[in-house]
Amino acid sequence: MNTGNLILAVHGTRDPHGTAVARSLALDVAELVRQPARLAFADVRTPTVGQVAARTPGPLVVVPAFLASGYHVRTDIPHQLARAGRADAVVTPALGGHPALLDTAVRRLDDAGYRTGDAVVLACVGTSDPGAGAELRRAAADLSRRLGTRVEVAFIATGGPTVTERVAQLRERGHRRVAVASWLLAPGLFHDRLAHAGADAVADPLCPAPAIARAVVDRYRRAVVGQPA
Template identity: 45%
Template sequence: MNLLLVAHGTRDPAGPRVVERLAAAAAERLGVPVRVGYVDVIGPTAAEALESLDGPVVVVPAFLAAGYHVRTDLPGQIAACGRPDVVLAPALGPAPKLVEAMRTRLDAAGWRPGKRIVLSAAGSSDARALADVRVAARLLGRRCGQWPVPSFVTTAAPATAEVCGPADFIAPYLLAPGLFHRRLAELPVAGLAEPIGDHPAVVRLVARRYRQARRVVPAA
């Protein structure tokens, strides 16, 4: 049974490379064909990627929160294909395995217990997506022994630039490099972690989403 991993999309070439590595690792772990699609900015679109796949498909949204793209845009694109053998899994986040990856990235950036953490997400006008970010901050807090400040690069409040200080470490709630991570890199802080990326914990999470969803894929 095929897996279609759908991400947001970015013009930064480093972003798609991360998604492709994540897809390749998931294919190796699951032993199934895996393709990549995007909902915005670049292609192939989810619909175009589905056209290249024969047989049942599980679509896993490579999103860290269930905002507009996950709840409206992507389901609409799938429905427009008119295929009964496609099922949409839940978004990747928020989830403890993402927090495992974030902690690894923070440690690599020089963070140590006791240093203040600011969690920074892309931002959204969708209340559910913002709530998911707050859940992610709580999960990270349990892992790191503090209450990280949830903030946003753009669109939503509070803005990361307004709540971080020179002694703080930023934990990006971002899957891949791109414009938002570059903006965070401009802030005067003690350390900026890398995006979550294709950390082994994220690969395991993709595999879990796939296995859970494939149980309900209808026959073609």
């Protein structure tokens, strides 16, 4: 039963592959909830979250497919909804804190050739939001516990150190091998930069993966009925 129209809000990318992955995620989510999952973009591409919300009647649940609750989740998406006259929409927490994402990150790292004993960097887009920064550090701490080794946070677009700088620092400390775990949802410019960071292993983005679609559905169902998927 449809108890709320689902909008899947993603950042947006000019990379066609990244956009295709986002559309595939929306289709996978729609199949799981047996109703449309309307894809909307917070930035770069259209339709925007506000545009999709304005033309979608009835109750709305917006699931932000972001890995931390930075500017887009805390400010931009709510403002877009308000300007569209849909301040009544429910916005769920960002995906980043969902355990399925950590599980997927570990699998991606293993698939990339991670070896026990490797130094590990968690590559994040970056943020100037202190709360989002704390969430990214928690993700690195969670990954540290899963791998049994310290995981260093590094950034691609905002903040520092950069992934390249962090890899170099680890080399200087005597680590022979460095692996990069990708805290990115989809391929695109940001992930492409990781290939030039000097690491021995670079994990793929988290999507496509069935676990990520299930995480979106879990966020949605908790919002509409208060129960996990």
